[in-house]
Amino acid sequence: MSAEHATPPEKASPVKKTYTRPLDIRHGRIDMGHGAGGKAAAQLIEELFLPALDNAYLRQGDDGAALPLPPQAASPGQLVMATDGHVISPIFFPGGDLGCLAVHGTVNDVAMMGAQPLYLSASFIIEEGYPLADLQRIVDSMGAAAREAGVPVVTGDTKVVERGKGDGVFISTTGVGWRPPGVSVSGRHARPGDVILLSGTIGDHGVAVLSQRESLAFETTIQSDTAALHTVVADLMAAVPGSVRVLRDPTRGGLATTLNEIARQSGVGMRLQEAAIPVKPQVDAACELLGLDPLYVANEGKLIAIVAPEAADAALAALRAHRLGADAARIGEVTADPHHFVQMDTRFGGRRVVDWLSGEQLPRIC
Amino acid sequence: MSAEHATPPEKASPVKKTYTRPLDIRHGRIDMGHGAGGKAAAQLIEELFLPALDNAYLRQGDDGAALPLPPQAASPGQLVMATDGHVISPIFFPGGDLGCLAVHGTVNDVAMMGAQPLYLSASFIIEEGYPLADLQRIVDSMGAAAREAGVPVVTGDTKVVERGKGDGVFISTTGVGWRPPGVSVSGRHARPGDVILLSGTIGDHGVAVLSQRESLAFETTIQSDTAALHTVVADLMAAVPGSVRVLRDPTRGGLATTLNEIARQSGVGMRLQEAAIPVKPQVDAACELLGLDPLYVANEGKLIAIVAPEAADAALAALRAHRLGADAARIGEVTADPHHFVQMDTRFGGRRVVDWLSGEQLPRIC
Numbered sequence: 001m002s003a004e005h006a007t008p009p010e011k012a013s014p015v016k017k018t019y020t021r022p023l024d025i026r027h028g029r030i031d032m033g034h035g036a037g038g039k040a041a042a043q044l045i046e047e048l049f050l051p052a053l054d055n056a057y058l059r060q061g062d063d064g065a066a067l068p069l070p071p072q073a074a075s076p077g078q079l080v081m082a083t084d085g086h087v088i089s090p091i092f093f094p095g096g097d098l099g100c101l102a103v104h105g106t107v108n109d110v111a112m113m114g115a116q117p118l119y120l121s122a123s124f125i126i127e128e129g130y131p132l133a134d135l136q137r138i139v140d141s142m143g144a145a146a147r148e149a150g151v152p153v154v155t156g157d158t159k160v161v162e163r164g165k166g167d168g169v170f171i172s173t174t175g176v177g178w179r180p181p182g183v184s185v186s187g188r189h190a191r192p193g194d195v196i197l198l199s200g201t202i203g204d205h206g207v208a209v210l211s212q213r214e215s216l217a218f219e220t221t222i223q224s225d226t227a228a229l230h231t232v233v234a235d236l237m238a239a240v241p242g243s244v245r246v247l248r249d250p251t252r253g254g255l256a257t258t259l260n261e262i263a264r265q266s267g268v269g270m271r272l273q274e275a276a277i278p279v280k281p282q283v284d285a286a287c288e289l290l291g292l293d294p295l296y297v298a299n300e301g302k303l304i305a306i307v308a309p310e311a312a313d314a315a316l317a318a319l320r321a322h323r324l325g326a327d328a329a330r331i332g333e334v335t336a337d338p339h340h341f342v343q344m345d346t347r348f349g350g351r352r353v354v355d356w357l358s359g360e361q362l363p364r365i366c
Numbered sequence: 367m368s369a370e371h372a373t374p375p376e377k378a379s380p381v382k383k384t385y386t387r388p389l390d391i392r393h394g395r396i397d398m399g400h401g402a403g404g405k406a407a408a409q410l411i412e413e414l415f416l417p418a419l420d421n422a423y424l425r426q427g428d429d430g431a432a433l434p435l436p437p438q439a440a441s442p443g444q445l446v447m448a449t450d451g452h453v454i455s456p457i458f459f460p461g462g463d464l465g466c467l468a469v470h471g472t473v474n475d476v477a478m479m480g481a482q483p484l485y486l487s488a489s490f491i492i493e494e495g496y497p498l499a500d501l502q503r504i505v506d507s508m509g510a511a512a513r514e515a516g517v518p519v520v521t522g523d524t525k526v527v528e529r530g531k532g533d534g535v536f537i538s539t540t541g542v543g544w545r546p547p548g549v550s551v552s553g554r555h556a557r558p559g560d561v562i563l564l565s566g567t568i569g570d571h572g573v574a575v576l577s578q579r580e581s582l583a584f585e586t587t588i589q590s591d592t593a594a595l596h597t598v599v600a601d602l603m604a605a606v607p608g609s610v611r612v613l614r615d616p617t618r619g620g621l622a623t624t625l626n627e628i629a630r631q632s633g634v635g636m637r638l639q640e641a642a643i644p645v646k647p648q649v650d651a652a653c654e655l656l657g658l659d660p661l662y663v664a665n666e667g668k669l670i671a672i673v674a675p676e677a678a679d680a681a682l683a684a685l686r687a688h689r690l691g692a693d694a695a696r697i698g699e700v701t702a703d704p705h706h707f708v709q710m711d712t713r714f715g716g717r718r719v720v721d722w723l724s725g726e727q728l729p730r731i732c
Contacts, residue, residue: 028498035492035526048498049522052505053512057485057520065520067485070544075441081542083487085525119423119433121449123538125491126401132394132414139418146419154423154431156415157538159451160401161730165533172489172523174540176447178436364527 023047035364037252037298038357042261061265062187063109063248066179076181082109083174089364091138091168094208095223096300098171099141104228104300105251105366106173107149111230112247112303114185114237115177120146122156122173127166138169149228151175183237189245190266194334195312197305199232199319200225200327202255203283206297206365210290222282227301232322236305239318243311248304251366253357256295258304259342260356269337272344272354276331296357298365306334389413401730403618403664404723408627427631428553429475429614432545442547448475449540455730457504457534460574461589462666464537465507470594470666471617471732472541473515477596478613478669480551480603481543486512488522488539493532504535515594517541549603555611556632560700561678563671565598565685566591566693568621569649572663572731576656588648593667598688602671605684609677614670617732619723622661624670625708626722635703638710638720642697662723664731672700 023043033040050058057065064082069075086102096104103120110117122142126135146153153173208224229249237244246266250258255277263270279294287294301324307315312330319325332344342354389409399406416424423431430448435441452468462470469486476483488508492501512519519539574590595615603610612632616624621643629636645653645660653660667690673681678696685691698710708720 023498025498025502030492030494030496030498030501030526032494032526032528035524041524044524045522048502049505049524052502052509053488053519053522054509055518055520057518058522063521065485065487067520067542069435069439069441070482070484072546073435073439073441073443073544075435075439077439079445079485079542081485081487081521081540083489083521083538083540084523085489085491085538087491087525087527116436118436119431119445119447121431121447121540122419123449123451123489123540125451125453125536125538126396128396128398130396132389132391132396135396136391136414136418139415143418143420152421152423153419154421154433155429155447155449156419156424157450158401158407158410158415159453159536159730160396160398161453161533161536162398164530167527167531170491170525170527170536172449172451172491172538172540174447174449174487174489174538176433176445176542178439180438364525 019043032363036357038257060186062113064113066113078179080110080113080115080177080179081174082106083172084109085170085172086366087170087364088209088366089167090212093212093224096226097138097141098169099138100145101226101300101366102171102173103142103145103149104226106175107151107228107230108249110175110177111233112249113179114183114247115179117151117175117177117230119154119176120151120173122153122171124158125166125170126158126160127168128160128163130168135169149230185244185247187246187248187262187265190262190268190306190334191245192268192334192336193309194245194306195309195330196270196332196334197307197316197319198277198329198331199303199325201278201280202299202302203279203287203294203297205300206362207283207286209365210362222286225299225301227324229301229303229324232303232319232324235322236315236318240307240311240315243308244305245308246306250302250304251298251300254296254298256354257356263340263342267340269335269340270332270342271335272332272342274344274346276329278327278329295354298362300366385409398729402723404623426552428479430479432479444545446476446479446481446543446545447540448472449538450475451536451538452732453536453730454575454732455533456578459578459590462592463504463507464535465504466511467592467666467732468537468539469508469511469515470592472539473517473594473596474615476541476543477599478615479545480549480613481545483517483541483543483596485542486517486519486539488519488537490524491532491536492524492526493534494526494529496534501535515596551610551613553612553614553628553631556628556634556672556700557611558634558700558702559675560611560672561675561696562636562698562700563673563682563685564643564695564697565669565691567644567646567649568665568668569645569653569660569663571666572728573649573652575731576728588652591665591667593690595667595669595690598669598685598690601688602681602684606673606677606681609674610671611674612672616668616670617664617666620662620664622720623722629706629708633706635701635706636698636708637701638698638708640710640712642695644693644695661720664728666732
């Protein structure tokens with residue numbers, strides 16, 4: 001059916017990541033790394049999900065899909081659809097909770113496609129015995145976040161699983177947006193010479209969540225950055241129309257993994273300046289203590305924008321003019337590199353390859 | 367944002383179901399009944415979810431939401447969006463599995479809004495240690511079902527939770543469809559005098575799944591009826607354009623609960639003829655043995671169509687002409703009833719009230 005009205009999406013990058021060995025589908029088992037957003041997750045998607053569900057939209061490889069409306073709809077634009085499962089633990093953390101996170105995460109995935117988020121759906125999977133008062137808190141937070149973003153939750157579903165077969169509450173949200181004709185933002189569009197902008201400090205979300213985990217009785221005042229970024233995107237796209245090539249929010253796997261994904265999708269390299277990447281001192285200190293690299297820690301209210309070089313200054317100014325982009329910075333450039341390496345000039349004058357997350361660093365961070 | 371382009375949806379029925387007592391949000395806990403699709407689930411939605419997430423689309427109270435496109439989209443029709451979490455246990459059952467069920471369930475929810483299903487998203491929540499071979503089987507089945515339905519899975523997400531914090535695989539699918547202008551099918555549109563049609567036998571899915579549960583070593587050859595019904599809907603709507611008032615698939619809670627929901631949404635009563643409701647003899651026998659009433663057992667490939675009386679014969683003929691509607695039957699009529707009772711003339715010449723499911727009958731059946 002959809003094939004009839006499909007305009008063929010742009011071709012996905014032919015670059016295939018090479019993995020040490022193929023998935024052992026016959027004897028293998030899911031491990032936490034398959035959910036961590038790094039190399040193992042990418043391999044699972046490439047070798048198991050993509051072949052089974054194969055279609056041109058899925059192969060776009062972005063965090064959502066850009067979709068033609070059927071001819072009868074007589075609309076010039078595209079639908080954008082994105083989905084995200086939220087299994088964060090603990091459910092309540094400094095600066096947010098599962099409810100607002102489930103709204104922000106999916107609003108952001110739609111916005112990163114260059115679309116205006118319009119509607120959300122929510123599927124709740126709740127463990128038997130979960131306190132109604134906590135569920136109320138989660139759903140209230142979800143409602144408040146949806147109202148603040150102006151993107152209503154228009155339909156939902158609730159399932160209950162037996163005690164010990166779930167973990168409190170899981171929420172899968174799906175967002176639908178509309179993208180005007182002519183807008184084409186994708187992880188496939190970075191070109192050598194483009195400038196890489198980051199909308200603010202990294203690592204806040206992951207460190208805030210970790211600080212709440214019982215096993216790490218780590219005292220901190222660090223708050224999650226969880227926020228809906230669609231108005232930042234709207235301001236940015238209005239400031240430099242036609243010059244935004246890639247938008248992506250560096251969630252699971254952090255900045256390092258997200259940039260590697262883009263490098264691979266676009267078939268380019270990247271060169272970062274470590275000193276230019278904003279990190280809050282408390283986050284830096286916490287990462288030091290916990291043995292984490294902030295480059296790999298999840299964010300929930302930050303975006304990467306890759307823009308044409310001539311638009312970089314205006315784009316950075318537009319980001320900084322927004323409340324959620326006050327700490328925006330220019331962190332590097334896109335390079336021509338057949339190996340698609342992300343390299344970084346370190347604070348100490350050296351240079352190193354920033355690989356993507358290979359397994360699990362922080363499970364259940366979003 | 368969406369408020370700006372919202373055309374106000376029709377008013378929801380002012381009828382409120384009265385519950386024995388309000389939810390005890392302060393001290394209460396989720397029980398399996400809250401996920402069973404019956405009275406407890408309805409109360410949870412009404413007293414907890416709806417107030418928190420309140421908006422006019424959600425209040426439509428159907429299994430999906432009909433949504434205007436933004437004015438820039440310049441389209442005369444509506445989007446339809448529906449979501450469903452799938453937590454069925456066991457994951458593989460006679461006639462299907464979690465993968466195809468997750469496609470069929472959501473394609474059907476979109477179709478029951480009178481829309482053409484276009485795209486699906488899928489959010490996977492997988493338990494650590496789950497065999498890749500089983501995941502492959504599920505995803506292959508999902509791909510096959512999506513291809514057969516012509517509704518591709520265009521975007522997805524995968525999360526992994528620790529062993530003992532999930533139960534194999536949960537899949538939440540969301541469907542988006544397009545509904546041409548002028549089509550208005552909703553659980554709110556039944557009118558006294560309308561005719562109630564059912565597309566085939568009831569109880570097959572629930573009994574097939576139960577037969578696989580270890581605790582019930584019940585031998586049966588009954589297969590789940592899981593199937594995508596959108597082509598049945600298309601044929602029906604083409605046969606009697608403008609005369610289809612309500613479409614609904616009687617899944618969780620079965621035929622009885624679904625008809626009660628419609629009666630309540632439309633503010634009407636119903637009168638059924640028990641002898642007219644098709645039930646396979648093996649399903650009847652299995653239900654007898656298990657102490658179940660087929661009226662409350664879930665279906666995954668059947669639909670209820672409530673149609674204008676003058677269109678009933680043509681509508682029934684259209685259903686029967688479709689492979690998935692061969693056993694379609696006229697099972698009753700809509701009545702004027704201020705109490706919104708669903709009543710049934712029994713096989714033995716009596717009459718009884720068919721109430722909706724009040725708690726849990728069969729957990730995790732979809």
